[in-house]
Amino acid sequence: MKLMEPGTLLDGFLVEDCVHSGGMAHIYRVRYAEGARDPGFPMAMKVPRMTAGDGAENIVSFEVEHQIMQVVSGPHVPRFVAAGDLTNVPYLVMEFVAGETLQQRLDQAPRADANEVARLGAAMARAAHNLHKQNVVHLDLKPANVLITPQGKAVLLDFGLSYHAHYPDLLAEELRKAVGSPVWIAPEQVVGVRGDPRSDIFAIGVMLYELATGGLPFGNPQTAAGLRQRLWMDPAPPRKLCPELPEWLQEVVLRCLEPEAANRYASAAHLAFDLSHPDQVTVTERGRKIRGTGFRVHFKRWLKAAGMHYQPSPLTAQQLDDVPILMVALPHKDVTDATLYSLRQAVERSLGLRPGARLACVTVISPGETSATRSELSETNVHRRYLTQMRQWAQALDLSTHQTSYHVLEATDVAQALLRYAEGNHVSVIVMGAATHGLQMQRFVATVPIKVAMEAPCTVILVKQSLPFERLDQADVESVPEAMRA
Numbered sequence: 001m002k003l004m005e006p007g008t009l010l011d012g013f014l015v016e017d018c019v020h021s022g023g024m025a026h027i028y029r030v031r032y033a034e035g036a037r038d039p040g041f042p043m044a045m046k047v048p049r050m051t052a053g054d055g056a057e058n059i060v061s062f063e064v065e066h067q068i069m070q071v072v073s074g075p076h077v078p079r080f081v082a083a084g085d086l087t088n089v090p091y092l093v094m095e096f097v098a099g100e101t102l103q104q105r106l107d108q109a110p111r112a113d114a115n116e117v118a119r120l121g122a123a124m125a126r127a128a129h130n131l132h133k134q135n136v137v138h139l140d141l142k143p144a145n146v147l148i149t150p151q152g153k154a155v156l157l158d159f160g161l162s163y164h165a166h167y168p169d170l171l172a173e174e175l176r177k178a179v180g181s182p183v184w185i186a187p188e189q190v191v192g193v194r195g196d197p198r199s200d201i202f203a204i205g206v207m208l209y210e211l212a213t214g215g216l217p218f219g220n221p222q223t224a225a226g227l228r229q230r231l232w233m234d235p236a237p238p239r240k241l242c243p244e245l246p247e248w249l250q251e252v253v254l255r256c257l258e259p260e261a262a263n264r265y266a267s268a269a270h271l272a273f274d275l276s277h278p279d280q281v282t283v284t285e286r287g288r289k290i291r292g293t294g295f296r297v298h299f300k301r302w303l304k305a306a307g308m309h310y311q312p313s314p315l316t317a318q319q320l321d322d323v324p325i326l327m328v329a330l331p332h333k334d335v336t337d338a339t340l341y342s343l344r345q346a347v348e349r350s351l352g353l354r355p356g357a358r359l360a361c362v363t364v365i366s367p368g369e370t371s372a373t374r375s376e377l378s379e380t381n382v383h384r385r386y387l388t389q390m391r392q393w394a395q396a397l398d399l400s401t402h403q404t405s406y407h408v409l410e411a412t413d414v415a416q417a418l419l420r421y422a423e424g425n426h427v428s429v430i431v432m433g434a435a436t437h438g439l440q441m442q443r444f445v446a447t448v449p450i451k452v453a454m455e456a457p458c459t460v461i462l463v464k465q466s467l468p469f470e471r472l473d474q475a476d477v478e479s480v481p482e483a484m485r486a
Helices: 055-067 103-106 114-132 168-174 197-211 223-230 247-258 268-278 296-304 317-321 337-352 374-393 413-424 437-443 448-455 476-478
Strands: 013-021 027-033 043-048 079-084 092-094 146-148 154-156 326-331 360-366 403-408 429-433 459-463
Touching: 027 476, 043 055, 055 079, 055 114, 055 168, 079 429, 092 317, 103 114, 103 197, 114 146, 114 154, 114 197, 114 247, 114 268, 114 317, 197 247, 197 268, 197 437, 223 268, 247 268, 268 429, 326 337, 326 413, 337 360, 337 374, 337 429, 337 448, 337 459, 374 403, 403 413, 413 448, 429 448
Parallel strands: 326 360, 326 429, 360 403, 429 459
Antiparallel strands: 013 027, 027 043, 043 092, 079 092, 146 154
């Protein structure tokens, strides 16, 4: 369709101006014509550029975006308003979100420092996780489709290639070839596998690589053979190109870009967690290397990739449920040995049911505990002492298949500190000790566990000591840190 002039009236919408004219669509600012109700937010109209020569993919993509825009919600997607019919004028009207795309950001400055890369990456990962929880995988994440608001929040755009687990996959039915943007497409998408949320993690990894190095990890392949290479090939380590990059950032980026989805982050929430807590990232050989992967490894991957083919899409939300972020709130005073033991048993059971889950050990201290001395070194030592205690508490747990981190929070309101942490880090399960006060007391005073259980955005497991301390095995007694029994 040709460009519409300002003042054009279409189905009750008045076109104001064209804010973007791309190869696939025109974007206009629009508002309701006089007399219509105000939706309470600015609006944009997206009109796809369909011509007689366009293939089925363009038409199906419009139908897919129309379908998905009506059912997704939240702060990381524009609000849907209306749509036009394909037989007349196809269009989508949605919320106009202020900000700049990541592509505009890259055009102005091809590289960013590590802190900026982490900030932008965490914003993208949170947006992707919000989408995945709604059983939607974007499958076309790229800088032009990520809008960064002035508040630093990421809003995802263009759902024409997306997948929804509860709707027919129209693109998979029409096509059995790779569907996506060549620079950012994940290896499994190349062979037609759709619906895996880790495909979006791969695309985020490509953007992180470009932000960190100013280059593309796999170039811009234009052939099917070029695309298939990412089923077995690793990119050059970012630190080979930019030696000043920290090892933790390379660890995160290369983990996102693993050829096999199972070796990437288990969920976008896990990725956001590492980018928000770089000091907690476990650096392996992946983060330290400055040479590319050798021929032998690539050859073995090539042999394995030769048998990959189209597979049915898995249920997105179920995959997230299988790899939650589990938080245990560890008290550091007025706590019995039996309670610490019971907390550890509850965590062990929860992790045992969820291979790949992440454990975050958290304790909350009052500001007075660090301000009691004026020395900055003393304040650091206070935090180190509690971190050491939590690590000692966790020693008896089998954490070989679980990433684990330890966090000391300072707050006067313990419940609110735990709630803020859980919400900000997409925690799925909170494990904490039950209140030791009697029911009569709880009728008048809301204890910390009760406050958390009432307001938490996730599942809360309240643990009461199940055995008198005298009956615990001596080995279990000795594994509880003496400092945490005080």
